[in-house]
Amino acid sequence: MKTLLYFAFRNLARQKRRAVLLGSAMALGTCFLVMASSFVAGITQTLFDRVMVYVAGHTSVLVGDRGYLYRTALRGQAGMKERIAKLPHVRKVEETIGIMCRIVGPAKGDNGVLIGIDMDVDISPEEQRELEENFPMAAGEFLDMNRTDVINPAVLSKTKAKYLGLELGGEFSARYQDSRGRMQVTKFTLVGIFQPSNAFMEAPFFVSMRNAKILLDLDSTDLPYLYLTLDNPTVNAKSVADTIHRMFEPDLAALPVTIRGKTASFGTVAAGVKTDSAARKRMEGIVGSAIVWKDDVVALPTSLASRLSVSVGDTVGVVSGVARTGDTIVDRAVVAGLWTPPDGAGDLVLWQEDAFQASRSFRRPSADDSGLVQVRAASSVLDTLLSPTWVRLPRALTTEDVANQMRQIGARSWKAPVVAVRTMYETGEQIIKLADALNMITLVAVLILFLVVLTGVVNALRMTVRERTREIGTLRSLGMQAWQVRRLFLMEAALLSLFSAIAGTILALVSMKGLSLLSFPIEDNPLSMLLVRGHLVFVPRPGVTVVHILLVMGMALLAAWNPASQAAKLSPANALRHHE
Amino acid sequence: MRTHPHRIHTLAILALCTAAWSADPDGAKILKALEANDLLSADIHSQVAITENRVGQGAKAMKCEYFRRDADKSFVIAITAPESDRGNGYLRQGDHFWMYRRNTRTFQHVNRDESIGGSDAKGQDFESRPLTQMYAPTKDAQGRELVRADTVGGVPCWRLEVRAIVSDVDYPKKTMWVRQSDLLLAKDQSYSSQGTLMRTGYYTKYQKVAQRQVPMRQVHVDEVEKGNRTLVDLSDIKVGKLDPAIFTKAWLESRSK
Numbered sequence: 001m002k003t004l005l006y007f008a009f010r011n012l013a014r015q016k017r018r019a020v021l022l023g024s025a026m027a028l029g030t031c032f033l034v035m036a037s038s039f040v041a042g043i044t045q046t047l048f049d050r051v052m053v054y055v056a057g058h059t060s061v062l063v064g065d066r067g068y069l070y071r072t073a074l075r076g077q078a079g080m081k082e083r084i085a086k087l088p089h090v091r092k093v094e095e096t097i098g099i100m101c102r103i104v105g106p107a108k109g110d111n112g113v114l115i116g117i118d119m120d121v122d123i124s125p126e127e128q129r130e131l132e133e134n135f136p137m138a139a140g141e142f143l144d145m146n147r148t149d150v151i152n153p154a155v156l157s158k159t160k161a162k163y164l165g166l167e168l169g170g171e172f173s174a175r176y177q178d179s180r181g182r183m184q185v186t187k188f189t190l191v192g193i194f195q196p197s198n199a200f201m202e203a204p205f206f207v208s209m210r211n212a213k214i215l216l217d218l219d220s221t222d223l224p225y226l227y228l229t230l231d232n233p234t235v236n237a238k239s240v241a242d243t244i245h246r247m248f249e250p251d252l253a254a255l256p257v258t259i260r261g262k263t264a265s266f267g268t269v270a271a272g273v274k275t276d277s278a279a280r281k282r283m284e285g286i287v288g289s290a291i292v293w294k295d296d297v298v299a300l301p302t303s304l305a306s307r308l309s310v311s312v313g314d315t316v317g318v319v320s321g322v323a324r325t326g327d328t329i330v331d332r333a334v335v336a337g338l339w340t341p342p343d344g345a346g347d348l349v350l351w352q353e354d355a356f357q358a359s360r361s362f363r364r365p366s367a368d369d370s371g372l373v374q375v376r377a378a379s380s381v382l383d384t385l386l387s388p389t390w391v392r393l394p395r396a397l398t399t400e401d402v403a404n405q406m407r408q409i410g411a412r413s414w415k416a417p418v419v420a421v422r423t424m425y426e427t428g429e430q431i432i433k434l435a436d437a438l439n440m441i442t443l444v445a446v447l448i449l450f451l452v453v454l455t456g457v458v459n460a461l462r463m464t465v466r467e468r469t470r471e472i473g474t475l476r477s478l479g480m481q482a483w484q485v486r487r488l489f490l491m492e493a494a495l496l497s498l499f500s501a502i503a504g505t506i507l508a509l510v511s512m513k514g515l516s517l518l519s520f521p522i523e524d525n526p527l528s529m530l531l532v533r534g535h536l537v538f539v540p541r542p543g544v545t546v547v548h549i550l551l552v553m554g555m556a557l558l559a560a561w562n563p564a565s566q567a568a569k570l571s572p573a574n575a576l577r578h579h580e
Numbered sequence: 581m582r583t584h585p586h587r588i589h590t591l592a593i594l595a596l597c598t599a600a601w602s603a604d605p606d607g608a609k610i611l612k613a614l615e616a617n618d619l620l621s622a623d624i625h626s627q628v629a630i631t632e633n634r635v636g637q638g639a640k641a642m643k644c645e646y647f648r649r650d651a652d653k654s655f656v657i658a659i660t661a662p663e664s665d666r667g668n669g670y671l672r673q674g675d676h677f678w679m680y681r682r683n684t685r686t687f688q689h690v691n692r693d694e695s696i697g698g699s700d701a702k703g704q705d706f707e708s709r710p711l712t713q714m715y716a717p718t719k720d721a722q723g724r725e726l727v728r729a730d731t732v733g734g735v736p737c738w739r740l741e742v743r744a745i746v747s748d749v750d751y752p753k754k755t756m757w758v759r760q761s762d763l764l765l766a767k768d769q770s771y772s773s774q775g776t777l778m779r780t781g782y783y784t785k786y787q788k789v790a791q792r793q794v795p796m797r798q799v800h801v802d803e804v805e806k807g808n809r810t811l812v813d814l815s816d817i818k819v820g821k822l823d824p825a826i827f828t829k830a831w832l833e834s835r836s837k
Contacts, residue, residue: 182744327746
């Protein structure tokens with residue numbers, strides 16, 4: 001083996017010019033393959049680590065309310081955050097708020113996104129470095145969002161600040177909708193200006209999470225969006241998401257209410273009842289309703305209706321608690337029918353789901369809240385008609401699934417709050433597909449390139465065999481076996497391709513380093529999203545590079561097989577007689 | 581596209597107040613009167629022209645046809661101009677609210693809090709709710725309603741301050757100027773919960789249509805982004821039963837061809 005290796009080396013050295021030319025072609029091919037693959041990996045990493053992670057976290061818990069996109073809080077479920085933080089592989093759980101808004105500066109107005117940043121969480125040096133990389137400050141400090149000597153300190157991108165005509169210390173207004181759906185306008189002070197790392201980062205403006213919660217009217221019991229940072233997200237994101245999904249098992253919803261009739265008021269419990277066409281048909285059977293079971297209607301227990309002196313068609317007041325504003329929440333509802341609750345359900349009032357869930361959403365939760373026992377007792381009769389605490393959406397495994405869920409939320413398919421658990425790989429599944437497609441295109445292009453190069457290898461080896469026929473005869477005469485001759489030529493091809501691929505890889509690394517130093521001033525172009533602060537990003541992956549080198553060597557061996565076999569088939573006598 | 585369907589909708593919502601009313605100012609009664617006229621008993625069809633003036637962007641004009649049937653909370657907005665938006669439209673059927681795009685020939689659900697065509701209007705704005713279920717007159721420390729005489733453009737009005745009694749309304753506070761002579765809305769101002777003035781609306785040129793007074797012109801002034809204003813002009817109002825086929829996706833789609 002050693003001898004063969006020595007011969008192979010010596011033969012390559014003997015034919016320097018040919019080896020260098022062939023090797024250069026292979027090295028260039030390898031260089032292109034490594035660079036293209038690293039570029040695609042760089043784009044993917046940029047989109048995931050600098051865009052998707054801010055849009056979706058490694059894993060995220062998203063909440064919505066009855067067809068509203070921006071009412072992003074699950075009332076009374078703040079405790080879930082602590083439970084999620086204790087799960088394995090969860091490094092950090094951050095509350096996230098992102099609200100579309102209209103920013104009005106001294107010069108102009110523009111659309112933007114108000115984002116709350118949790119300034120109280122400890123961040124690792126690595127995260128600090130990432131933060132500084134993503135938000136290099138052009139003026140002021142990111143931590144100035146904690147300042148208390150100015151009104152609502154905020155940080156804007158340089159592009160946005162310039163467009164709005166703002167300078168550090170300047171004031172601007174933003175019009176937005178709070179988590180209860182009310183239009184608000186608030187003044188902010190610009191305390192920091194950052195250089196956006198890509199076009200995607202130009203739109204948001206940041207305020208501290210503490211301020212954002214106040215502005216959006218979220219209280220300490222509300223659970224907003226949660227973005228999770230995980231250890232090794234590519235491996236753990238899906239399993240963590242599945243676990244959290246299981247944790248959000250919904251229960252039946254109950255609401256303590258007081259029903260105001262004509263002559264009296266009585267405290268009882270209400271359950272929400274669905275109003276789709278199938279539910280309506282069933283409800284008409286249960287309450288014998290002459291009034292269509294939709295809009296703001298209730299069905300009262302017969303005994304309660306009697307005590308309230310109301311009958312079908314009358315209007316009652318439904319008092320469902322106190323809003324955060326301090327106002328008593330009173331809805332008016334038409335009595336659509338009377339019903340007889342089963343044992344244990346007490347005087348359970350059945351309330352049309354949309355109004356029922358609206359009241360749950362607006363009322364201030366109370367420690368005395370009860371009624372679940374009565375609602376559960378009623379489930380023996382009403383089962384799937386009853387409204388849940390929230391709807392847990394199925395895990396969306398693709399971007400298309402995610403889009404479908406968003407469409408269904410818009411279509412008000414669910415009248416209860418909704419909870420969805422996703423990973424950024426599902427939300428950004430199209431990015432992975434795009435990266436796979438780019439990798440495949442690159443590979444095919446490089447394979448075609450190598451076919452051309454290896455045609456040269458075949459020809460070169462054929463010429464070599466012809467030139468060295470007498471030498472082969474001598475070696476065979478000295479006892480070298482046919483398989484050893486074949487192996488010798490294959491070894492030459494392998495060594496040539498190995499050195500070429502290594503040289504190509506080194507060339508690729510040097511070229512990538514050089515290209516990543518170049519700056520592309522295309523801030524206004526959407527393609528800048530693929531750059532980091534105007535620089536190309538290459539992410540060479542050692543494993544993939546080794547596979548590429550092995551691929552090049554494999555193709556070279558395949559190309560060399562036929563000429564090597566022909567050399568092996570030569571009889572020693574004929575070979576020795578060979579003359580050019 | 582920058583439309584203001586909300587403004588269009590409010591035309592119908594606020595097309596009311598016919599009987600003269602000479603009693604003492606009573607905020608609750610004024611609101612009740614507005615609410616009593618809230619629902620139109622008949623279907624309505626009109627032409628609407630909307631002109632938006634935005635700072636730095638000049639004026640943008642849009643025309644559309646508006647069909648409304650309150651019996652089942654349905655309406656259709658079919659955009660007829662400008663050419664770039666012609667054929668686009670909106671359809672509301674009960675809980676469902678779709679946006680139709682001619683270019684893609686698709687209907688897309690509009691979220692309740694989603695902006696309509698980049699305007700201030702949201703899907704939720706089209707959900708009719710009785711006025712007195714949303715607002716009540718604001719009272720002072722002595723429990724008196726904040727109603728007093730005032731004028732708008734020289735016209736004697738009742739100036740009425742109202743506050744939201746439920747949480748899910750756009751504006752927690754409003755001030756309304758209602759004409760004393762016929763109790764038609766002349767002007768309103770909408771405030772955020774912190775008390776910042778956000779929007780002012782002027783309602784002029786009322787016309788009697790099927791026993792109702794309809795504001796033929798509305799001007800909405802954006803008080804946050806100074807200089808932005810929207811003008812809504814109504815014309816060719818017809819009242820009477822509309823073909824049920826109008827309130828369907830197929831009809832709206834056929835208008836784009």
